[in-house]
Amino acid sequence: xxxxxxxxxxxxxxxxxxxxxxxxxxxxxxxxxxxxxxxxxxxxxxxxxxxxxxxxxxxxxxxxxxxxxxxxxxxxxxxxxxxxxxxxxxxxxxxxxxxxxxxxxxxxxxxxxxxxxxxxxxxxxxxxxxxxxxxxxxxxxxxxxxxxxxxxxxxxxxxxxxxxxxxxxxxxxxxxxxxxxxxxxxxxxxxxxxxxxxxxxxxxxxxxxxxxxxxxxxxxxxxxxxxxxxxxxxxxxxxxxxxxxxxxxxxxxxxxxxxxxxxxxxxxxxxxxxxxxxxxxxxxxxxxxxxxxxxxxxxxxxxxxxxxxxxxxxxxxxxxxxxxxxxxxxxxxxxxxxxxxxxxxxxxxxxxxxxxxxxxxxxxxxxxxxxxxxxxxxxxxxxxxxxxxxxxxxxxxxxxxxxxxxxxxxxxxxxxxxxxxxxxxxxxxxxxxxxxxxxxxxxxxx
Amino acid sequence: xxxxxxxxxxxxxxxxxxxxxxxxxxxxxxxxxxxxxxxxxxxxxxxxxxxxxxxxxxxxxxxxxxxxxxxxxxxxxxxxxxxxxxxxxxxxxxxxxxxxxxxxxxxxxxxxxxxxxxxxxxxxxxxxxxxxxxxxxxxxxxxxxxxxxxxxxxxxxxxxxxxxxxxxxxxxxxxxxxxxxxxxxxxxxxxxxxxxxxxxxxxxxxxxxxxxxxxxxxxxxxxxxxxxxxxxxxxxxxxxxxxxxxxxxxxxxxxxxxxxxxxxxxxxxxxxxxxxxxxxxxxxxxxxxxxxxxxxxxxxxxxxxxxxxxxxxxxxxx
Numbered sequence: 001x002x003x004x005x006x007x008x009x010x011x012x013x014x015x016x017x018x019x020x021x022x023x024x025x026x027x028x029x030x031x032x033x034x035x036x037x038x039x040x041x042x043x044x045x046x047x048x049x050x051x052x053x054x055x056x057x058x059x060x061x062x063x064x065x066x067x068x069x070x071x072x073x074x075x076x077x078x079x080x081x082x083x084x085x086x087x088x089x090x091x092x093x094x095x096x097x098x099x100x101x102x103x104x105x106x107x108x109x110x111x112x113x114x115x116x117x118x119x120x121x122x123x124x125x126x127x128x129x130x131x132x133x134x135x136x137x138x139x140x141x142x143x144x145x146x147x148x149x150x151x152x153x154x155x156x157x158x159x160x161x162x163x164x165x166x167x168x169x170x171x172x173x174x175x176x177x178x179x180x181x182x183x184x185x186x187x188x189x190x191x192x193x194x195x196x197x198x199x200x201x202x203x204x205x206x207x208x209x210x211x212x213x214x215x216x217x218x219x220x221x222x223x224x225x226x227x228x229x230x231x232x233x234x235x236x237x238x239x240x241x242x243x244x245x246x247x248x249x250x251x252x253x254x255x256x257x258x259x260x261x262x263x264x265x266x267x268x269x270x271x272x273x274x275x276x277x278x279x280x281x282x283x284x285x286x287x288x289x290x291x292x293x294x295x296x297x298x299x300x301x302x303x304x305x306x307x308x309x310x311x312x313x314x315x316x317x318x319x320x321x322x323x324x325x326x327x328x329x330x331x332x333x334x335x336x337x338x339x340x341x342x343x344x345x346x347x348x349x350x351x352x353x354x355x356x357x358x359x360x361x362x363x364x365x366x367x368x369x370x371x372x373x374x375x376x377x378x379x380x381x382x383x384x385x386x387x388x389x390x391x392x393x394x395x396x397x398x399x400x401x402x403x404x405x406x407x408x409x410x411x412x413x414x415x416x417x418x419x420x421x422x423x424x425x426x427x428x429x430x431x432x433x434x435x436x437x438x439x440x441x442x443x444x445x446x
Numbered sequence: 447x448x449x450x451x452x453x454x455x456x457x458x459x460x461x462x463x464x465x466x467x468x469x470x471x472x473x474x475x476x477x478x479x480x481x482x483x484x485x486x487x488x489x490x491x492x493x494x495x496x497x498x499x500x501x502x503x504x505x506x507x508x509x510x511x512x513x514x515x516x517x518x519x520x521x522x523x524x525x526x527x528x529x530x531x532x533x534x535x536x537x538x539x540x541x542x543x544x545x546x547x548x549x550x551x552x553x554x555x556x557x558x559x560x561x562x563x564x565x566x567x568x569x570x571x572x573x574x575x576x577x578x579x580x581x582x583x584x585x586x587x588x589x590x591x592x593x594x595x596x597x598x599x600x601x602x603x604x605x606x607x608x609x610x611x612x613x614x615x616x617x618x619x620x621x622x623x624x625x626x627x628x629x630x631x632x633x634x635x636x637x638x639x640x641x642x643x644x645x646x647x648x649x650x651x652x653x654x655x656x657x658x659x660x661x662x663x664x665x666x667x668x669x670x671x672x673x674x675x676x677x678x679x680x681x682x683x684x685x686x687x688x689x690x691x692x693x694x695x696x697x698x699x700x701x702x703x704x705x706x707x708x709x710x711x712x713x714x715x716x717x718x719x720x721x722x723x724x725x726x727x728x729x730x731x732x733x734x735x736x737x738x739x740x741x742x743x744x745x746x747x748x749x750x751x752x753x754x755x756x757x758x759x760x761x762x763x764x
Contacts, residue, residue, distance in 0.1 A: 199648055200652035203649060320541065322582075325561060
């Protein structure tokens with residue numbers, strides 16, 4: 001019987017509303033006891049000192065790209081390096097998007113991703129299945145089979161589903177199989193050649209603009225179609241304030257629609273693209289201060305209930321080119337937590353419990369992992385736990401990332417807050433250097 | 447006495463950062479080159495023993511030849527690397543091609559490319575001066591300079607308070623962007639004219655106002671501005687940057703400058719065009735070859751401004 005005691009931390013469990021100082025005892029990979037009235041002192045338990053730290057359910061990121069399978073692609077990430085990156089950032093569970101090569105449109109490939117994740121045995125690796133074959137939008141994917149094979153959601157991420165009738169079919173299948181649909185909200189005909197937010201800056205730089213309408217028009221269409229179907233509909237990585245209004249209105253009619261926000265869309269504006277800085281090239285693009293303010297309003301009122309990084313590693317050479325040719329996206333897992341804190345807690349939008357809910361209970365519920373106990377702390381539940389020092393100050397250095405990706409616009413930022421230790425299934429899967437004094441010697445040797 | 451600050455970056459990537467004094471100083475240098483071109487003064491030797499590379503990844507004849515003539519008039523040797531013959535067609539990146547040329551020891555690189563920001567990108571990777579000869583839709587600074595020089599000659603002095611119309615495919619035009627920076631910097635007011643599909647409203651707002659800059663206004667009606675402008679700059683419709691959409695079927699009727707429209711311009715109002723001209727579309731042959739046309743003057747001035755730029759960047763480079 002292996003026992004691990006996390007002593008003296010601020011235990012935050014958004015699911016139960018618990019927010020109190022206390023001890024968490026883990027026995028054989030499960031939470032054996034949570035004690036906030038007095039201290040636990042079980043014999044033979046190894047002790048982690050969590051004083052001054054937050055002890056919360058392991059974080060979930062339902063939107064990452066680990067680039068596996070990767071036939072014909074460079075090894076810009078693997079499930080191994082991605083898993084290491086996840087636990088280094090405090091994430092115990094991630095969902096891999098299906099825009100791989102080949103795309104995850106076949107149950108075999110869903111099984112492959114899950115199997116690779118088990119072999120790497122760091123974070124819990126899940127897969128999202130395609131909505132259409134090859135993500136091409138023409139032929140519906142075998143959604144029931146993908147779900148049966150373990151897919152926890154459906155998406156053509158990287159592309160939106162453009163055809164209206166196809167969108168209806170996919171949403172019906174998603175509803176029938178009790179899963180969720182995650183839309184990459186981008187009308188392709190409005191974004192041909194587009195590289196950054198449409199506006200005076202794009203015009204000055206001579207780059208083709210990406211209008212907010214390209215996002216909003218697809219969301220509006222989707223919500224109209226889904227009004228009758230009632231599938232769990234999730235709009236990924238929102239960039240436009242107008243999108244928030246659309247989702248808010250749909251939610252007010254009872255439609256199960258949710259929104260997602262990423263660190264870069266909450267902290268950076270299109271101004272980061274000036275000087276043709278390709279590290280700031282994103283899909284959807286960085287927008288304006290006004291959009292950031294409206295995204296935060298959506299977070300404050302629950303319209304946007306999920307935080308996700310859209311962790312998107314790229315080889316250096318695909319960013320070291322001209323802006324229009326450069327790849328979209330940034331890596332996010334290892335710096336997301338302090339960036340969310342800066343955008344949302346430091347700015348007074350949320351407190352720690354409400355922010356952690358957006359990284360635990362809400363994403364777990366969307367993808368149906370709440371049934372397995374993911375995203376919450378409860379006696380008898382799986383011991384996926386993240387220990388966070390909310391005050392630790394550090395500098396973001398992509399060269400120190402476990403991810404193979406270095407493409408990050410936050411390089412050199414001084415931030416506050418960091419996952420000190422990440423526990424998956426009761427086992428310490430990551431800890432940062434310098435906290436050895438908090439950890440029992442046996443864990444360090446392991 | 448003003449001193450040149452435009453050379454401080456070691457490159458000429460655009461006219462965006464250039465001050466009024468920079469621009470006027472460059473024009474003065476260019477004017478001093480004209481007697482050399484006319485044969486009234488001996489050839490210059492500023493760049494004797496230097497090698498200038500023309501890295502042209504987009505089709506261009508006159509700009510490349512103009513740079514070549516300018517470099518040779520300064521005593522430099524010129525090598526051309528063209529899109530179709532260079533490694534670019536084998537998938538080698540712009541940066542790789544440029545760093546290889548730089549490694550061969552050339553003294554300056556003139557870059558023409560289809561990517562906005564391409565010249566700036568090259569400048570970050572080589573340690574010799576880079577001159578932007580047109581990067582995508584972004585800027586074409588020597589074109590902006592030669593247009594400014596031609597207008598200054600025409601008006602016999604300051605452009606302050608003059609109203610210059612730039613007409614046509616503004617959205618695709620690096621020439622329009624460079625001209626917006628330079629014309630407003632010297633105090634000229636610019637009126638941009640074109641159909642909405644080729645002239646987004648954003649063009650009215652990216653040039654900062656104030657600090658002595660001229661104004662920028664937008665019009666979608668050429669006939670409404672004809673009697674209030676001091677010069678007409680007609681742009682080429684860039685079919686290669688459109689998928690067929692964006693160019694209205696009635697473009698010539700609404701925005702083409704033909705003899706009838708030219709007759710409504712004020713006396714002596716000149717017509718410029720960066721070339722090559724789509725004759726009969728944005729500009730009729732009569733006007734292109736008529737008394738208002740400064741097109742050939744622009745071509746001559748182009749060599750002079752490129753001499754001034756090459757001498758300013760490469761001769762001071764040690």
